[in-house]
Amino acid sequence: MDEELIQDFIEDAKELIAELEETLLILENSRNNKELISKVFRAMHSLKGASAMFGFNIIGELTHSLEDIYDMVRNDKQDLSDELFELTLRAVDHINQLLKDSKLADKKNKENHEQLKIGIKNFLLKKEESYSNTIDIDDENRNQKKIKTYYINFEPEKELIEDGFKSFGLLKDIEKLGESLLITNINDPSQKNTGPAYLSSSFKLILATNQDINTITEQFLFVENRSIINIKLLSEYDLIHIERFVEIIRDTIIKYGKVDIDKILPFIPEIEALKHEPIQPRTIKKNLEKGNYESEKSISSIRVSSDKIDEMMNLVSELVTSQAELSLLSKSIENSKLTELAENIEKLSRRFRDNVFHISLVPLERSLTRFQRLVRDVSGKLGKKIILETEGTETELDKTIIEHIVDPIMHILRNSIDHGIEDSETRIKSGKPEQSKILLKAFYSGPNVIIKIKDDGKGIDPEKIRNKAIEKDLIDADANLSKSEILEFLFLPGFSTTNNISDVSGRGVGMDVVKRKIAEINGEVEIESEVNNGTQVTIKLPLTLSIIDGLLVKIGNTNFIFPLNSIVKIFEYKHDEIINFTNNTIVTKNIDFSFINLRNLLKLKDEAPELERIILIEYKNTKVGLLVDEIIGKYQTVLKPMGAFxxxxxxxxxxxxxxxxxxxxxxxxxKIISHVKKSNIYNKLNINKKEITV
Amino acid sequence: MEKRVVIADDFRSIRNVVRKTLEKKGFIVLEAEDGLEALKYFDGSEICLLISDFDMPNMNGAELAVEIRKLEKYKDTPIMMLTSNKRKRKEDEIAGLKIDDWIVKPFDVSNFYNIIETLIK
Structure with a gap:
């Protein structure tokens, strides 16, 4: 068969497997969800049919048996046991390998394959033995299948919100129970918050689910004493898929500014009469959010290989460089027509650049399954109960950056689970809930994306690290370091405070690798920790790597570029005035800042001009001035990496x-600032040392 | 005259194989991810063959066949159902329905066209 078609298949199969894995992980926590079960079945089924067609017979075989198992699950003849999840997830991993190695050429894959086959066989054998006992339960299960529609109103008390409670997770859990329709209106004047933050307080929701009311009520277990919760059965049928119902809700929102359930109740019989006219489930939510009821356009997205996007990025880079050349030329020629044209092309290429740049952005949630899977597997292995909660994973980043941060994040998570979070016994003893929580949160902050990974484990004891640093002769016994300076040591190669090596994350080494990996993409990483309260790792990343808006400056005869987004202000000073400042600090208009003489830092030997400029940049709430000779102007530029030297x-x-x-x-x-700051620290340390040796 | 064929399968690469095979023979191939989408093509325009997977979300192959047979214009349009070997019993379920041929996945692409040719005549 055509090689291209096979490549196509591999891509499709990968996508399907990723989706399958995600579905399995959600299903594991809501095992009665029929929709998810049939999704798993269908994925197995599709894989089976297609893989054999494209010469991946071995995948066909494997998915065949799994399909049989999930067919039984679908028909209530097989329970979704932990064992089955373990088996299925192992198979999913293995299938991924098989896509690369369809002939089982790799010995490890072959072994794995045999083991899996035995595992599945044994599972089916055991199943036959126990099957005779399970028939009675099946009938009961069948009665629960019917989907009913509920109205849920949730209003947390003020205190609960002040305690930092966010209903987002709760809302997500409830949405997992079935198909839901969030009807909280953001324009509701009784709710002051607007935008996504409104999710942090109350919500109203229509839920169509096959779960009973108790299961819904259980979701509110932890907040029920401190909030108003209203759960009402609206109908014995699934209303959410009836267009008229959605229409009525929308009309009520438009008319009254919010959904008052009493206004809807009278319509219920009328809606129920329409119940055999379903609409497609996926479009409902979107429509309500946009208030737009026209049917969706048939093609909303196309798939393009990432090579093509990379190629496009390269071309845009070239274009931007040529455009800069054109701008320079037009300045020297001073022809008004040419200038106009050059300006036009500059505008267009900037827009084009931004566009291409947005195309290459990928939301963080694409990698989420891998994180969920890791937390599930590792915590299971260590017998710890841990859930990974996420916030803002729709945040988008350049795909190269995403590729670079997955591994560091996995490493941080692994450290958290292995070293940060205590075992159940210790947690209970110290009054913490047995189940611990890791929060992964992403958000935009100016030109950056911030990713925070926070656990509620035992934290890192700065004293321990201090002692270790003294032991390793990195600092003196009486060195005066702040907590964050001490935690910085964790990023040094070979610095470890754990004595026991585990097979999950080794000695907890590797934070140096994490830092290096993140630095490779111009990111930064920071650790904060409080003993007993947990540890938080913050990763700060640039939105993109390749194209920046810069300020072109000159020092001596050399051109330099500053990223424009880092610059706060530019001042002009006479050189004499500057060198007269004794402590390298300038005071101006109520702010004072220290400055760095770049000429000295770079060891340039020529003389500074009479009039110098100070570029004021801000970093971690400190403002620092940088001395340059001349400002040439704004400059859109393509960042090329430096050679290995x-x-x-x-x-x-x-x-x-x-x-x-x-x-x-x-x-x-x-980096200039931290470079200078760091060398200051080390200077101080060296002085200390000398004093002691003397 | 244009020869238009509808292929309904939720797996993109299967649709690709069918499309590429038939396009080489001068067919126009309309793709659908499920029965509901496929049904939209049966809007009165000329369609000379439906190739449909059996198991699909939203509307499966059998349901799709039932809907199409309801339409006067497509009463005799050939329907070719793709299925995996174990689905024999499903065939019985829709015994009353006129399905012109069953093809078991995995199928041999080179042979595939011959079957189609006989169906279209």
Missing amino acids: YKNLDIISGASILGDGKVALVFDPY
């Missing part, structure tokens, strides 16, 4: 080719 020059993040063919170095202003 310059890899360790961390204050320079790359180079850029200017329109006239000259090279400009691109500064990483934050």
